[in-house]
Amino acid sequence: MTSAQESGTNLTCDDGSQSPSSPQSASTTEETTIRAVNVPMVCCALLASMTTGGATYAFGLYGGTLKKNLHLTQAQLDTISTATFFAGMLSWLPGMFIDRFGTRLGICLGGLSGSCALMLYWIVSKGMVILPTKGEIVGVLSVLGVATFLSCALVTGSVFKIISCSCGAGTKGAAVGVAKGYVGLGAGIYTCLFHSIRQPGSSDLDFLPMAATLFILAASTPSLFLLPSAKDDGKVDDVLTPLHFRVLYTALVTLAGIVVITSLKELHESHNKQHTSTHNYFLAAFILLLWTGSIGVQMFLPHNESTLLEEEEDQQEQEDLLEPLSGFGGLEESLDQIASTCSDDGSSAAQSSSQATVVHSNTNKNLYQMLQTPEAWLMLWTTTILVGAGTVETNNMSQMVEALDYSPDVTSASLALFSVAQALARVATGAISEAALNWKGNEWWGYGGVPRPFFLVVASAVGIVAHAILALSVHESMFVFGVTLSGCSFGMVWPMMVLIVGDLFGTAHVGANYLFFDGFASAAGTLLLSKFVAQMVYERHAEADSNDNGGVEICSGQACFETTHLIISALSGTCLVSSIAMLRRTRHAYSRNNASPSRID
Known part of the structure; x- marks a missing residue:
């Protein structure tokens, strides 16, 4: 006997694999089902x-x-x-x-x-x-x-x-x-661990x-x-609760604090020429405990049992209703097909009232099929520019600080703040985008909630401001603030790649589809902005300066990276356009799947 509807917490990779927890046939309804x-x-x-x-x-x-x-x-x-x-x-x-x-x-x-x-x-x-x-x-x-x-x-x-x-x-x-x-x-974190245990x-x-x-x-x-194993992959019950995520958020924020404090301490010691290379096993143990302990404790926290009970009750109710028809196999099969059809096109009242819907594509697309859609190319352009803008910062931070004649300590401090800003932006964007799908009061712009591509719009806007500030920075604090903002823009992109790819193109091929965006954006963005634009602008001004420095290629002054940041700011403006276009093209995919309340509050 097949089920007329599936619970929203009983999930699959949409590849047609059977779940170990799927409803059993009429001949095996009394067998114990192991729920994953x-x-x-x-x-x-x-x-x-x-x-x-x-x-x-x-x-x-x-x-x-x-x-x-x-x-x-x-x-x-x-x-x-x-x-x-x-x-x-x-x-x-x-x-x-x-x-x-x-x-x-x-x-x-x-x-x-x-x-x-x-x-x-x-x-x-x-x-x-x-x-x-x-x-x-x-x-x-x-x-x-x-x-x-x-x-x-x-x-x-x-x-x-x-x-x-x-x-x-x-x-x-x-x-x-x-x-x-x-x-x-x-x-x-790896750097902190290494410095803590090195001899x-x-x-x-x-x-x-x-x-x-x-x-x-x-x-x-x-x-x-x-x-x-691959043959056992199938549907599992989503039983995560807000407590699970509060523990993880606490650990992440603490780890980020350790990175910042350790970096600032090393900067202070280096500035005062007091740096020592002694190990700190206590810090290493504390970092490992935060990392592994906060994840391991998830296994022992209370699960969201209510979803399991609701699903079991729904399944039992369906079996009770269809039990009188068990002797009429053809009729029972017809009813199951009708129920499945209603479930697929969203017309089932029972499904709309009891299922916690997930934003997803009705059809799974492989990599070739995905690249035939305009949405894929709009997102590819947006992510390539925003990721490339971030790699410009990480690859050229020391040269930027040197050209602006700031203290060398600004380099390490800026990199630490960039790292923490982009990491926290990843966490916040993923959580907020999930809750925003169900925000009410936005019907006037065509959505019941806030679709995920909207966060690419925000990331593009932040990128425009960040690199405009970096182009015009005349003080260390202004420079560091611009670097931190650019880290936020850079970090917001990464969770959106995973989530939007799954939403629009399904999860059966999410491995290849997501990694295409991840890898291409890193490679092409780094090549375009960090290798070509930044290096070309730097070398042009360095050649002019080398005449006064005995032929040594040295670039000094705001002009060394000013044009680079202005170009990136302008390209981020095109990302603003492409992400808005993507937002409009995907409105139907999101407007029909955001009616259920979020379980993370």
């Missing part, structure tokens, strides 16, 4: 999420030591770091692997391959393997950087497919925001074995025990 819940899967996803950010965005920590240890030029070092992000053009391949073979294999393989790539990177960078030429060294490290990025893509794609498929209305946005928050804080005289390159170890411990190992 999403908490273990989400815990595994959140635990693995920080490993990707920690491994990918910490190149600045050991890049200088790598350059000195292998006697590389700045151009060769830039080639190694750039090659890593250009691998984003291929990130849809790991996504397709995840969609085909499941998230457990994706995280296991991603963690294992990432760990191996980092260890080989460490062996080569420490000179344990002698390569004949600098070209071969650059080539090998570039390949290992690409392997690390693609391994992170396997983990990242699995993380957000798990959340997209196992979380429903009221929790999906918050869960995506938290996971993106862990990704954003990854580099900062006097150790090299910054020893960061790599630590990151490789955490890949195994926090990604591959938990996935073996907490994730189902």
